[in-house]
Amino acid sequence: MSPTISINDSQHLQLKPLEIPSKLLLGPGPSNAHPTVLQAMNTSPLGHLDPDFLGLMDEIQSLLRYVWQTENPLTIAVSGTGSAAMEATIANAVEPGDVVLIGVAGYFGNRLVDMAGRYGADVRSITKPWGQVFSLEELRTAMETHRPNILALVHAETSTGARQPLEGVGELCREFGTLLLVDTVTSLGGVPIFLDEWGVDLAYSCSQKGLGCPPGASPFTMSPRAWEKLQRRSTKVANWYLDMTLLSKYWGSERVYHHTAPINLYYALREALRLVAEEGLANCWQRHQKNVEYFWDRLEDVGLSLHVEREYRLPTLTTVRIPEGVDGKAIARQLLTEHGIEVGGGLGELAGKVWRVGLMGFNSRKENVDRLIEALGEVLPK
């Protein structure tokens, strides 16, 4: 003990027990989690090497392969939120000097550019106005120009609500000996994805959107081709926490301790995935599509219009144009304070121009659409 030093109480807050008001989270995420999923976290932790916990990790791996439609052996949950899983794909795929071609049509394309640069990539980017997508021809032209080691695309751009079609992109990448890296943060669980059919080599997602889980444990997958590139590296992965050469030994049969997993979040993720499996992936996708189409119709009823062309709209996230003369931030604040409903604002090119409304996972339900439309009717200027 150090009896000579007295305790400084300047930051010694005396707080009341936690009271969190319940809100309907219809922004870009987190979404509300299923009550069963929340309840799972209220369970005593197990040790990260406990056989019961290792069994649960195996279940998570299988079900992540199912929801992503992949057979990749290295399919795990990273111990962080979606951006950590994003960084895991970059850190493990990129070696200094690699040419990384990134399709930027929103905020998260730009984030990939920032991250890839930090790992020493020779970053090239192609751009589109926010809300649009790249055609296969445009991608081919860019591949011919840049001949990248890695092509990175955002399947579901959370900042715009646009869905980047991926059919044919895997074949294109194979033609050029390029790895295909895809952001599925806002698509996993809510939008049809066929990673293996599409030839995707690296993908990441989050737990708090289509999977209906709280944030903090984030899906990551890597194809055997991407794994081979990792094995050929001449330098260590520049990020210890996300190094798959180490993590694969914890998630694989060796069970070598790497770091303490966020145990209770894995309980939640396991339950969230179990519920998706129980519903069935096709049903889950269809539910998202049906509810969002109902939402789009209702929006038109109240005279609001949508930012993204119908063909490329995500079923999980809709960008609603803020009408001329309306203060979008004030409306969002009113929805939150008067109706307990969160919607998101626009980012970057779309700041002040759109609201972002998510109908994801447990929240993709007709009654949530009705509740939001009703609240909008009350807060929007007549």
Place this chain on the structure above:
Amino acid sequence: MSPTISINDSQHLQLKPLEIPSKLLLGPGPSNAHPTVLQAMNTSPLGHLDPDFLGLMDEIQSLLRYVWQTENPLTIAVSGTGSAAMEATIANAVEPGDVVLIGVAGYFGNRLVDMAGRYGADVRSITKPWGQVFSLEELRTAMETHRPNILALVHAETSTGARQPLEGVGELCREFGTLLLVDTVTSLGGVPIFLDEWGVDLAYSCSQKGLGCPPGASPFTMSPRAWEKLQRRSTKVANWYLDMTLLSKYWGSERVYHHTAPINLYYALREALRLVAEEGLANCWQRHQKNVEYFWDRLEDVGLSLHVEREYRLPTLTTVRIPEGVDGKAIARQLLTEHGIEVGGGLGELAGKVWRVGLMGFNSRKENVDRLIEALGEVLPK
């Protein structure tokens, strides 16, 4: 939709609802969390920019300063487990070419060596047999030899149960213009720490030990001196997720979105810190000390001996020598399967030589000591 591709059901597990057997976690962590802390996670998430959530972040910051006894403005919880917070200190403090001197007397000293190397440090290390600590004189000699930019020490070596005294080390570092980086993973909340009095510039910890919270949100702090070094960097921090130049804008008054926080873990951490504040830091430290001394006495009663010299023993984690001829792994397995008690095994130099027993946070209670001693009496060879 993609009607031409049919869904692959090979990984489509049909699982029963989660059932986790309750176990007493007396290993090196995670420890059991207080029921109030677990219950806090069973609360609907808020948005990461919701004013109610931002208020909770402020409470976490204040109470982390209290438990660490620091006034550092940049005191936050990192969105990952303890190793992520460790990496955050390295990533933000180290610039390529910096000389980083690391005291290695256990597994986590070695982890610092590995991480610092990945961030381009010129790593120098001094070593001691596992379970021993460095004297101030030994540190001075090493400082004179290496003249490092950063000195990194492990306050509480989780692999050995030894407490590295830090009195005087801060003054030594200031003499050499060196930043002092300290691992407090197994000390925060359970062992007296006075970061500011001791002149510590960077520290990290975890939630699942002395604070009695599940793992996943990890304390990080940085002194104004360390912050100045970060501001003078000529290159971006090589880790996006843990970049404090970005994170400080989310945790500070600007509230700029960086990544989605693990909301429900922050609820838990807030409650865990509230309970420590309610008990009072000095009382909390004394409770750990009192219960561990009772444990040490009881161990001697049953003829077991301890690895670390009494003066340097941690109150949070005890390394118990495995008696000659006893199969330590088999005993640990029996404790887990027959008595529902987890204890840890030895790592590295201590593999096969010790059990590691944690009495941390909510688990530092007399009845847990009694339960373990009783179980040991049953499983140890007579």
